[in-house]
Amino acid sequence: MTAAESAPIGNRESSPHAQAPRVRSVDDLAVEDPAAQSDVELVTRARTGDRLAFAALYARHAASVHGVCLATGPIDEANDLVQEVFLSALRAIDQLEDPGRIGAWLVTIARNRARDALRERGRVVPIDASVTVDAHASPRAHTTTDEVDEDEARAVLAVIQSLPESYRETLVLRLVEGLTGPEIADRTGLTHGSVRVNLHRGMKLLRERLERTGES
Amino acid sequence: MNERYLWDKSGESDPEIARLETLLERFRHAPTAELELPIGAHASAASDIVDTEADLLGAPDVSDASGSRTKRVLVLLAAAAAMVCVWFFLGPERPVVRGYPIVGLEGRRVLRVGDEVTTGEQQAELQIAELGHVSVEPQSRVRVEDCGELAHRLYLETGSIHARILGEPRAFQVGTPAGLTVDLGCEYTLEVAPDGRALLEVLTGQVAFEFDGRIVYVPAGAACVSTPERGPGLPLFEDSTREFKQAVATLESHGRLDSVEQEAALFDGTREDTLTLWHLFDDARTPAELTLRAFERLSKVFPKPEGATDAGLLSGDREMRAAWMEAMKPSWRVQ
Numbered sequence: 442m443t444a445a446e447s448a449p450i451g452n453r454e455s456s457p458h459a460q461a462p463r464v465r466s467v468d469d470l471a472v473e474d475p476a477a478q479s480d481v482e483l484v485t486r487a488r489t490g491d492r493l494a495f496a497a498l499y500a501r502h503a504a505s506v507h508g509v510c511l512a513t514g515p516i517d518e519a520n521d522l523v524q525e526v527f528l529s530a531l532r533a534i535d536q537l538e539d540p541g542r543i544g545a546w547l548v549t550i551a552r553n554r555a556r557d558a559l560r561e562r563g564r565v566v567p568i569d570a571s572v573t574v575d576a577h578a579s580p581r582a583h584t585t586t587d588e589v590d591e592d593e594a595r596a597v598l599a600v601i602q603s604l605p606e607s608y609r610e611t612l613v614l615r616l617v618e619g620l621t622g623p624e625i626a627d628r629t630g631l632t633h634g635s636v637r638v639n640l641h642r643g644m645k646l647l648r649e650r651l652e653r654t655g656e657s
Numbered sequence: 658m659n660e661r662y663l664w665d666k667s668g669e670s671d672p673e674i675a676r677l678e679t680l681l682e683r684f685r686h687a688p689t690a691e692l693e694l695p696i697g698a699h700a701s702a703a704s705d706i707v708d709t710e711a712d713l714l715g716a717p718d719v720s721d722a723s724g725s726r727t728k729r730v731l732v733l734l735a736a737a738a739a740m741v742c743v744w745f746f747l748g749p750e751r752p753v754v755r756g757y758p759i760v761g762l763e764g765r766r767v768l769r770v771g772d773e774v775t776t777g778e779q780q781a782e783l784q785i786a787e788l789g790h791v792s793v794e795p796q797s798r799v800r801v802e803d804c805g806e807l808a809h810r811l812y813l814e815t816g817s818i819h820a821r822i823l824g825e826p827r828a829f830q831v832g833t834p835a836g837l838t839v840d841l842g843c844e845y846t847l848e849v850a851p852d853g854r855a856l857l858e859v860l861t862g863q864v865a866f867e868f869d870g871r872i873v874y875v876p877a878g879a880a881c882v883s884t885p886e887r888g889p890g891l892p893l894f895e896d897s898t899r900e901f902k903q904a905v906a907t908l909e910s911h912g913r914l915d916s917v918e919q920e921a922a923l924f925d926g927t928r929e930d931t932l933t934l935w936h937l938f939d940d941a942r943t944p945a946e947l948t949l950r951a952f953e954r955l956s957k958v959f960p961k962p963e964g965a966t967d968a969g970l971l972s973g974d975r976e977m978r979a980a981w982m983e984a985m986k987p988s989w990r991v992q
Contacts, residue, residue, distance in 0.1 A: 511684055607819075
C-alpha cells in the first residue's frame with residue numbers, strides 16, 4: 442500500500458509529495474455524496490434518473506412529509522402516504538419550477554394527499570369530545586403501561602389534528618418529528634417568523650384544548 | 658412556556674413540551690424507513706416510472722426496447738387525455754356547482770350563497786373554489802355571501818375560522834360584525850366573540866381589515882382587535898415587548914397614555930413596531946398630540962418619499978401617505 446493510498450480521505454496535508462497520486466479531497470466527496478449536496482443539485486440529478494440523488498432527497502425531506510401527513514391524514518396511514526407522496530414527486534419532478542423549493546413542494550403534495558386520504562375515509566379529523574387528556578400531569582403520576590401511553594399519545598395527536606392546519610403541521614413537525622423551528626422553516630419554505638408564530642399560537646391553543654378536553 | 662426551547666430546543670428544557678415530545682415520538686418517521694419505489698435492478702428511475710405507468714395501462718412488456726415502450730405509453734396517455742377532453746366538451750352536461758364543497762357535516766355537502774353552516778363539536782372545512790381552504794372551527798356560524806360574482810365572501814357571525822388562501826388580492830373576504838377582512842394573499846385566523854368583537858391573527862402574507870372607509874393592514878405575525886362600534890384598533894406584532902403591548906392596550910381602552918414610561922414604550926419601539934404607530938398616525942380619531950408624536954417617530958425611521966411634505970402628510974394627503982406607507986411595508990414582514 443502506498444503512502445497516498447493509506448492517507449486518510451480528505452486530508453490533503455497527509456499527501457505531501459507532489460508526485461504522489463492525488464487523494465480524494467473533502468471537496469471531491471462533497472460532489473459525490475448526495476447528502477452533502479443542495480436540493481437544487483439533487484433535483485437536477487434526480488431528473489436524469491439518479492436514484493441516489495432521489496434517495497438523498499427522500500432522506501432529507503421524509504420527516505417533514507411524514508409530519509404533514511400525520512397532521513392531517515389518518516394516523517395509521519402516514520407511512521403509506523409518505524411513500525405515495527414521494528412516488529408522485531418522482532413522477533412529476535420535471536414539473537417542479539423551482540428546485541430550491543422542493544421542500545415546500547413536497548409538503549404541498551403531502552397536504553393534498555393527506556386530505557384526499559381523509560376524504561376517502563368519508564370523514565374529517567375526529568374531534569372526539571370524549572378524549573380525556575391532562576397535559577400537565579407528571580409522567581411519574583401515570584402507571585405507565587405501553588397501552589396507556591399509546592392511548593394517551595393518540596388522544597393528544599387527535600387534539601393536535603383538530604387545530605388549524607398551519608398550527609397542527611408546525612406542532613407535529615416540532616413535537617413528533619423533532620425538528621427545530623429553523624429546520625421547519627427550511628423544510629417547509631415558511632419564514633422563521635411564521636414558524637415562530639405558528640409554534641407559539643399552536644402551543645397556546647393546544648394547551649387550551651387539552652385543558653378543555655381534560656375537564657370534559 | 659419556554660419559548661427558546663420551543664423554538665430550537667436550546668436553553669432549559671420546558672417540562673410540558675418535553676413531556677409531549679416523549680409521548681409523541683412514537684409516531685415519528687423512522688429514519689431507517691426505506692423508500693419503496695418501483696425500480697428495477699438496472700433501469701433508471703425515470704424509465705422505471707414509465708414502466709409502472711405502462712403496467713397500469715396494461716401495455717405489453719417490451720423490455721428490450723425501452724424507447725419504443727416509452728413512446729407507446731405516451732401514445733396511450735395522449736389517447737386517454739383526448740378521450741377525457743372529448744367527454745369534457747361533448748359529454749353530458751357538467752353540473753355547475755356554485756358553492757363551496759363542505760367536508761365533515763352530514764347531509765348538505767355544498768354551501769351556496771345565503772347558506773349558513775353552524776358547527777357544534779365538529780370542525781368543518783370549506784373548499785373556496787381554486788383559492789384554498791377555510792376551516793370553520795367548532796362552535797362557529799358562517800354564512801356564504803358571495804361565491805365569486807364579485808368576490809368569494811363569507812360572513813363569520815360567531816366563532817372562529819382559519820383561512821389558507823392563495824389567490825389574487827381581495828379575491829377572498831370575510832365579513833364580521835366588526836368589519837370586513839380582505840385577504841391580500843395569506844393565511845390567517847379570525848375569531849368573533851358573542852359580543853361581535855373580532856380578533857384577526859395573520860400567519861403569512863397580509864390582511865386588510867376594513868370598516869367604515871378605514872383600512873388597517875395586518876401583516877404576518879401581527880394581530881388586530883376590532884369592535885362593532887369603532888372598527889379595527891391598532892395592529893401590533895405578537896412578539897412586541899410587553900411594555901409596548903401594555904401601552905397600546907391603555908391607549909385603546911382609555912384614549913390616552915397613563916405615564917411617561919408608556920409614552921417611551923410606545924414611541925421608542927422597534928422598527929417593526931412602526932406598524933402600530935403608522936395606524937395611530939393614519940387614524941383621524943387620534944388626538945392631535947399623539948398624531949404628532951407618531952409622525953415624529955415615523956419621520957426618524959423612514960425618510961419621506963419623493964414629493965411628500967410634512968404639511969401634506971400631516972394634513973392627510975392620501976397619495977403622500979400611501980407612498981410613505983409603501984416605503985414602510987418591507988419593515989413590517991409583508992411578504
